[in-house]
Amino acid sequence: MTKTGYNVKTIEWQNDEVVMIDQRILPLEETYIHHRTWQEVADSIKTMAIRGAPAIGVAAAMGMALAAMQSPAATYEELKEDLDKAARGLYETRPTAYNLGWALGQQARIYEKEGDPGQIRQRLKQRSQEILDEDVAMCVAMGEHGAPLFPEGACILTHCNAGALATGGYGTALGVIRSVFKRDKNIKVYVDETRPFLQGARLTAWELGQEGIPYCLITDNMSGYFFKKGEIDAVVVGSDRIAANGDVANKIGTYTVSVLAKAHGVPFYVAAPTSTVDLSLPDGDHIPIEEREPAEVTRFRDCECAAPGTPVCNPAFDVTPHENVTAIITEAGVHREPYAESLAAAKKGK
Amino acid sequence: MTKTGYNVKTIEWQNDEVVMIDQRILPLEETYIHHRTWQEVADSIKTMAIRGAPAIGVAAAMGMALAAMQSPAATYEELKEDLDKAARGLYETRPTAYNLGWALGQQARIYEKEGDPGQIRQRLKQRSQEILDEDVAMCVAMGEHGAPLFPEGACILTHCNAGALATGGYGTALGVIRSVFKRDKNIKVYVDETRPFLQGARLTAWELGQEGIPYCLITDNMSGYFFKKGEIDAVVVGSDRIAANGDVANKIGTYTVSVLAKAHGVPFYVAAPTSTVDLSLPDGDHIPIEEREPAEVTRFRDCECAAPGTPVCNPAFDVTPHENVTAIITEAGVHREPYAESLAAAKKGK
Numbered sequence: 001m002t003k004t005g006y007n008v009k010t011i012e013w014q015n016d017e018v019v020m021i022d023q024r025i026l027p028l029e030e031t032y033i034h035h036r037t038w039q040e041v042a043d044s045i046k047t048m049a050i051r052g053a054p055a056i057g058v059a060a061a062m063g064m065a066l067a068a069m070q071s072p073a074a075t076y077e078e079l080k081e082d083l084d085k086a087a088r089g090l091y092e093t094r095p096t097a098y099n100l101g102w103a104l105g106q107q108a109r110i111y112e113k114e115g116d117p118g119q120i121r122q123r124l125k126q127r128s129q130e131i132l133d134e135d136v137a138m139c140v141a142m143g144e145h146g147a148p149l150f151p152e153g154a155c156i157l158t159h160c161n162a163g164a165l166a167t168g169g170y171g172t173a174l175g176v177i178r179s180v181f182k183r184d185k186n187i188k189v190y191v192d193e194t195r196p197f198l199q200g201a202r203l204t205a206w207e208l209g210q211e212g213i214p215y216c217l218i219t220d221n222m223s224g225y226f227f228k229k230g231e232i233d234a235v236v237v238g239s240d241r242i243a244a245n246g247d248v249a250n251k252i253g254t255y256t257v258s259v260l261a262k263a264h265g266v267p268f269y270v271a272a273p274t275s276t277v278d279l280s281l282p283d284g285d286h287i288p289i290e291e292r293e294p295a296e297v298t299r300f301r302d303c304e305c306a307a308p309g310t311p312v313c314n315p316a317f318d319v320t321p322h323e324n325v326t327a328i329i330t331e332a333g334v335h336r337e338p339y340a341e342s343l344a345a346a347k348k349g350k
Numbered sequence: 351m352t353k354t355g356y357n358v359k360t361i362e363w364q365n366d367e368v369v370m371i372d373q374r375i376l377p378l379e380e381t382y383i384h385h386r387t388w389q390e391v392a393d394s395i396k397t398m399a400i401r402g403a404p405a406i407g408v409a410a411a412m413g414m415a416l417a418a419m420q421s422p423a424a425t426y427e428e429l430k431e432d433l434d435k436a437a438r439g440l441y442e443t444r445p446t447a448y449n450l451g452w453a454l455g456q457q458a459r460i461y462e463k464e465g466d467p468g469q470i471r472q473r474l475k476q477r478s479q480e481i482l483d484e485d486v487a488m489c490v491a492m493g494e495h496g497a498p499l500f501p502e503g504a505c506i507l508t509h510c511n512a513g514a515l516a517t518g519g520y521g522t523a524l525g526v527i528r529s530v531f532k533r534d535k536n537i538k539v540y541v542d543e544t545r546p547f548l549q550g551a552r553l554t555a556w557e558l559g560q561e562g563i564p565y566c567l568i569t570d571n572m573s574g575y576f577f578k579k580g581e582i583d584a585v586v587v588g589s590d591r592i593a594a595n596g597d598v599a600n601k602i603g604t605y606t607v608s609v610l611a612k613a614h615g616v617p618f619y620v621a622a623p624t625s626t627v628d629l630s631l632p633d634g635d636h637i638p639i640e641e642r643e644p645a646e647v648t649r650f651r652d653c654e655c656a657a658p659g660t661p662v663c664n665p666a667f668d669v670t671p672h673e674n675v676t677a678i679i680t681e682a683g684v685h686r687e688p689y690a691e692s693l694a695a696a697k698k699g700k
């Protein structure tokens with residue numbers, strides 16, 4: 001696979017197959033899944049073989065290209081019917097990631113205008129590759145914009161995985177950290193393990209290890225201890241959807257980190273491409289929050305950790321209000337309050 | 351075993367053996383460990399087969415009685431030498447729990463005055479049983495004092511396990527919840543799973559299930575989400591050591607919960623016997639914080655959850671400053687700021 005990460009590979013075309021690293025079993029095994037149908041891609045999104053809003057967007061775009069290849073349609077009308085069905089199926093996989101709908105919208109632009117089925121098939125595949133390439137380029141731009149925000153020898157806390165694995169490559173929050181590390185080898189990263197799915201312990205720790213960036217893995221409930229000791233200089237996280245006013249949906253636990261950062265006077269940064277910004281939502285109260293199955297909480301991989309039948313809540317995301325966000329880093333630059341203006345301008349500039 | 355819990359049994363004498371439920375493998379298996387030597391007891395404390403400051407105190411007291419029985423000493427001097435050695439060994443098992451040193455001090459009062467070895471052996475065993483019985487009585491008293499603090503139909507968050515399993519029986523924080531439930535069946539408890547050792551998921555959830563108290567298990571990073579939604583009316587936790595000024599050491603993650611409670615205007619209560627209060631320490635900065643082994647964070651039971659060699663921090667406790675504590679509930683009553691006065695008075699009253 002091409003190196004997108006730089007050392008981590010997330011998703012790519014191999015001939016007419018979409019190949020993804022299986023993020024459910026990392027870091028213990030490095031296994032690649034080959035997808036020939038959009039239904040297989042939908043299943044990989046739903047079961048979190050691939051996750052992270054930008055990566056989900058890329059996967060959905062590639063899923064649409066697979067749907068076009070699968071379709072035996074000879075006419076435009078038949079092809080459009082098959083593609084609409086695939087788009088609905090892909091859209092319903094996960095409700096919070098805004099990039100999913102954005103990427104499907106990008107593909108819809110191609111096939112909603114009547115055209116030759118063969119050409120549409122080709123252009124959907126081509127556009128999905130562009131979305132991947134643009135995503136990596138946007139991450140690198142975020143890194144460049146974000147890096148100067150961090151003091152020398154910074155201890156940086158991150159939550160979940162907003163790395164190469166969550167994107168086409170390089171990463172959003174972790175992309176910023178990569179860029180900081182390029183200019184300053186004395187940084188250290190605190191990695192929240194990020195229960196229940198352990199994206200921090202399994203994916204972020206693994207990515208940082210691959211790059212040789214110094215880090216320390218902690219459980220989610222430990223960051224308060226290090227904030228209080230003055231050992232955290234800045235926080236940077238990704239996002240699954242950002243409302244027009246700068247409210248940020250991200251992995252469950254992000255809100256708690258933002259409250260701790262505010263209480264300790266530590267800057268809290270969000271790194272995400274403008275395709276994550278949803279100007280149609282006035283604020284975070286309107287962002288749909290996915291509730292996932294109880295077994296993610298009661299089990300730890302194959303290990304039961306609570307009694308059978310334990311009642312569980314499992315919201316997969318929370319919303320950090322814009323008051324808790326010091327700045328939002330996109331490929332367009334560093335945006336601050338009032339976000340309603342700065343984010344709208346960033347989107348318009350695209 | 352006698353019902354101390356009421357439905358949960360933690361530790362007791364069976365003839366000349368100290369029998370404990372193995373809290374490392376609860377709730378999947380209910381296994382009891384029989385201890386014939388103080389070294390076995392020390393090992394059970396160190397490896398957390400028994401945990402929770404009050405329960406550790408009871409175990410240490412019983413360990414001293416076992417040490418006396420083990421000792422072949424015919425003279426007082428020989429016996430005292432063996433007991434001093436056992437006291438040192440037991441004391442070194444865990445640094446944060448104040449009740450450990452307190453219980454050893456209770457036993458020292460007996461054997462530090464010269465006396466008949468046979469009588470000393472008998473009185474050490476007798477005193478350890480008294481410490482257990484007093485502990486349960488203190489927990490019930492805490493429940494009575496604490497219950498009126500909670501509004502009708504309260505949603506109560508608790509962290510770690512401060513239940514029957516953490517004490518001689520009934521529990522400190524969970525004892526308060528038991529007492530609230532006796533008068534109000536409409537309460538609900540949010541249970542933090544409490545990584546890395548999962549005392550919430552494994553022990554608190556199990557205890558609440560045994561009592562039929564409605565609860566919902568969440569990962570530690572989810573409580574912020576429920577605070578923000580206004581779904582948490584009060585927090586109650588236990589403590590491993592309380593400094594003279596009311597700073598509270600408790601399981602890692604407690605400090606974060608206290609910051610969240612304060613940010614949302616939710617009362618934060620601590621329930622602990624006065625034997626947890628260490629008047630010799632002016633504030634929480636002086637409380638020793640145990641650092642436990644990395645494998646607790648990178649593994650769960652037999653499951654690896656991070657790459658081999660992952661760098662880890664694993665502080666087992668944190669300190670919640672007294673400003674974040676609404677009230678401290680002991681067997682003597684409900685204490686508020688200024689804690690330096692109210693706690694000293696409570697200790698003196700004993």
